[in-house]
Amino acid sequence: MAHRFSSFARRFASGMRRIVSLFFAAALLLLGAGALAGCDASGDEGSESGTAFLEGTVLDTSGDPVIDATVRVSPGGQTTETDSTGFYSLDVQIDSTRELTVSAEAENFPAGEVTITAVAGETTVVPDIELASTLNGVPTTVTGKVTTVEGTPPSDNARVVVTDGSVGGQTYSVPVDSADGTYSITPRIAGSTELTLEARSDEFTAQRVVTVFPEETRDDVAFVLGTGTFTASGRVVDGDDNPLEGVRVEVPTNAQTTGSQTFTTQTDAEGRYALDVGLSASTELTVRAVSDDLNAEQTVTGFPGEERTGVDLVLGGGSNSGGTATLAGRVTSSEGDALDARVEAQPNAQTVSDQPVTTRTGDDGNYRFDVEITASTDLTVNATRDEREEEKTVTVFPDETREDLDFTLAAPDSGDGDGGGEEESGRPAYIELQSVDPQTIQVQETGGTEVSRLTFVVRDSAGRAISLDESRQMRFRFGSRPPSGDISEPEDDLQLLPEQAPTDDNGEATVHVNSGIVAGTAQVIAEVDGPNGVIESEPVPITIYGGFPHREHFTVAVEQFNYAGLSVAGLENEVSVLVGDQYSNPVKPETAVYFETSGGVIEGDLLTDEQGRGAVQLISGNPQPENGIAIVTARTVNVDNEQITRQAAVVVSGVPNLTVTSSDGDPKQAQLGQSYTLEVVDQNGNPLAPGTNIQVRAEGNEVEVSGGDASEGDVDITLENTPLVDQNGDGDALDYEDVQRGVGRTEFSFKPVEDPNIEEEGVPTLTGLTITVTGPGGSASCSIDTSPDQTTCSTGAVTSATNSQRLVIEGQEPQR
Missing domain, CATH: 2.60.40.10 (Immunoglobulins)
Structure with a gap:
């Protein structure tokens, strides 16, 4: 629609200009007629002068428009330039009827011309002027097959596209045969080079990089479209072929891999690895081994559903701490003649030098040179002569020679070629x-x-x-x-x-x-x-980034709901935020969020990342929070420049405090069959930090402890994190009352009983009970003897008589 409107507007403007010119010409004739009324006219009617209106189009030999061509009329010398459609228009002053020559020329297009007869006051459509380009190119052909992961041809509108490597960077595109998935594409190149090709369907895009040569055909370049897993496996060794254990092997993501995370694994004791990579189509993959300050890599073509073995990587030089890769080959013209050319290897992370390594070919076009590398790698090598250049990427290994690195440099375009490229020259590339x-x-x-x-x-x-x-x-x-x-x-x-x-x-x-x-x-x-x-x-x-923070999409959370900050100063607990806008998008990166806390110290602010995330550290210390509950407040600003806040509560726990009670006996005396209840809390009555271990063991012969859940064996419990939930009904989970306590968190029951697997001659004998609590906040222990006077605890035992007796054990802080 925009193109039709532009064409209409151009011709409408051209027509209006002519109408205005004719209007003024008619007005002048009317004024002249009044002035000459009653006088005899003289002169030849055929000698009247006026404006002739010329318009036409300049095309190349393929019928495509030539843009910015200079159009000239002679005699007269008036000039103009063609527009984006090759169209031009000119107004020429002539005497009635006149023969004119209209010529056109452009960069890389020699001049062409036509002769016309123009009439004053009329529009003459000039025949198309055809210009032939002086540029050339050398064809190369790539053929192959495109299939889905099921092995069937792709959809009707699948195609193969050359996206890089052709002369002038021109993009070429051909459809894939929907019957058998075959294709054939012929781009033009300046010499042997690496072409980047893509196979595209409605859902998937596969990519390949292939080396091609002038006027030759590269067959069997296959593509696979669809999701699947590609498995690369091999060994990672040093320069002496010794296996390397624990080396990270990774494959970075690209447009054809699934997910956003780098695929990683590690080598085993024999240096072997196997790495699965999710693909949506076949593609070029970089397999990289990384260890300390060394890395090695190799480029492979991965296909969904394929297992590729032998992708080996040499990391470092073993006992030699490095190695030499030798490159050798020949540089020739497209006719096969030896060329005097410069050959250069570009530095990368695996080359010892950060400068290019260069050499020149001999009289026979041959070259050979060494590159010092720390590991196997992909080297970029260029061959250049005059304005001609070719680039290749090759995988090299320490102390190995690559003999077949040949280059073909086409002669510069001279305009006197075989005409194969003239049809395309000057047209969109x-x-x-x-x-x-x-x-x-x-x-x-x-x-x-x-x-x-x-x-x-x-x-x-x-x-x-x-x-x-x-x-x-x-x-x-x-x-x-x-x-x-x-x-x-x-x-x-x-x-x-x-x-x-x-x-x-x-x-x-x-x-x-x-x-x-x-x-x-x-x-x-x-x-x-x-x-x-x-x-x-x-x-x-x-x-496209999100907008300003919105409270409904503002979240603050702590990594540990409970940490032993009352017992240990300097403990860190990560506080993270997730900030979204009114449409549920992550907010714009570097949105500021500010923090404060009622207990300890917290990093003051952060800037969100591209996912609207960020984190700071809550650090235990003074002031100690009331009742052991620290409130973390996060603040930011919404679109109206108003503060919005979110809060999270953290249990800052301390040392273990144990209370043993018994409803049917003395808690200070160990008795077979007696039931005990154990309460484990800190000095504020809060649950202890996650990772705290609680053990109760029965001492004696043919006896054990039965837990409150009637399970057999000694009691051995490790506490998990302590979430806060709204238990007091005030709509938040920020209060002391919202801390979850009770059975399984702060309260445990046990009973010493006979071992059910007792031998017939055995006599169950209970000599004591041992209670031990250890964790990040400290420790507490107690040995309850069969005689109450022999019971000993870590810091003190207190027996108080209420409705039932209670044994209270105070814990100790962890050793600094």
């Missing part, structure tokens, strides 16, 4: 991003920037922006985007406006991204129709 402002925006109605402006430029194979003659209708789409979810109003959704637009006289077209109400990352892709199919840009990521 690739799309690149010209500008994006800004690349991060916010969801709507949050006071931040809601619109991003992206300008793309279409270039020909020589890297020049296409002119108006070559203008194309550029289409815009999302490669990926945040989910729409339950959005009901279109204006609340992420939008691209306009959906398409024609390129202007600079080869540019602009699109706006309107944020909507959902945060996330969107990828914007521009595409135009090229001479060999659809040309696509690289996806451009636009990050």
Whole structure:
């Protein structure tokens, strides 16, 4: 629609200009007629002068428009330039009827011309002027098959695209045969090079990087679309082939891996590993071994459902603490002639030097040089001569030689080639991003920037922006985007406006991204129709951040609901926040959150990350909180610049305090069959910190302790975390009364009983009970004897007579 409107507007403006010119000409004729009334006219009627209106189009030999071509009329010398559709118009002053020559020329397009007869006062449509390009390219062909993980051909609209490596960065695209999944694509290259290819369907994109050579065919480049697991396995060794145990092996994520976390594993004692990588399609993967300050890596092509063995990595140089990789090969022209060229290996994290290592070829085109490396790695190697260059990536190992690293450099384009590239020269070859402002925006109605402006430029194979003659209708789409979810109003959704637009006289077209109400990352892709199919840009990521904090989506939590801060100063307890906006998106990164506490010390503030998360440390110390309950308060500011708060409670527990009671006997005396109740709390009556261990053992012959749950064996309990829940009905979980206590947390029962597996001759004899409590907050213990006077406890035993007797044991703080 935008393209049709632009074309209509252009011709409407051109027509209006002509109407205005004719109107003024008619007015002048009427004024002249009044002045000459009654006088004899003289002169030749055929000699009257006026304006001739010329319009036409400049095309290349393939019928595509040539943009920014200079159009000249002679005689007269008037000039203009073509627009994005190759269209031009000129007004020329002539005497009645005149023969004119209209010529056109552009960069890399020699001049062409046509001769016309123009009539004053009329519009003459000039025949199309065809220009032939002077640029060349060398074809190469890649063939293969695209299948799903089930082995069947993909959907009808699947295609294979060359995204990088062709002359001028031109994008090539061909459909995949829906019957058998085969494809054949022929891009143009400057010499032997690495091509990046993608197989794309509605749901999946697979990627391969392959080395190709001029005028040759690379067969069997396969792609697999669909989700599955790729397993890489092998060994990690040092330079002396000794296995390395405990080395981290990882595969970083890319657009074809599932999940957002790096895939990792570790080697076993034999240096072996097996690592599963979730894939949504076949892709190039980097398998990397990392240990201390060394790492080694290898690039492999992974397919869903495949198990790849032998992906071995050499980490370091063993006893030699390094190694030498030797590179050798030959540099030739596309005709096979030896070339004097510069060959250079680029430094990376595994090279000893941080400078490139270079050499030159000999008279026979051969070269050989050494690169010192600390581990196996992928090296980038370039061969250059004049303006010609080729780049390759090769995997090398310490103390090994790579003999077959050959390069082919095509001759510079001279315009006198075989014509194979002339049809495509000057036409759209690739799309690149010209500008994006800004690349991060916010969801709507949050006071931040809601619109991003992206300008793309279409270039020909020589890297020049296409002119108006070559203008194309550029289409815009999302490669990926945040989910729409339950959005009901279109204006609340992420939008691209306009959906398409024609390129202007600079080869540019602009699109706006309107944020909507959902945060996330969107990828914007521009595409135009090229001479060999659809040309696509690289996806451009636009990050949409959330808005201001909203209290309903503001959460504060503590890692430990209970920690032994009364007994030990300096203990850390992580306090985390999750902050969302009114639409449930994470807030904009670096949103400030401030903290305070009623017990101990807390780090004062934080800035949220891209997930709206952040954490600070609560540190035990003074002041000690009332009743052992510390309140942590988190504060931030909403869209109205008002403070919003959330709170969390933490039990700051102390030393063990034990109370033993018995309803049917003396708690200071151990008696077989007597029931006991054990209360375990700190000095504030709160549960002890998680990890506290409580043990009760029966001493004697053929006896044991039965727990309150009637289970057999000695009592051995380790306390877990102590959550707070709203138990007093005030709507929060911040009070002393909200701490969960009772059976299993602070109260335990036990009874010494006969061993049910007693031998016939055995006589059950109870000589005592031992109670031991140890944990982060300290310890307490007591040995209850069969004689009350012999009972001993860690710090003191107190017997008090109430309705029942009580044995109170005070604990000790942990040793510093």
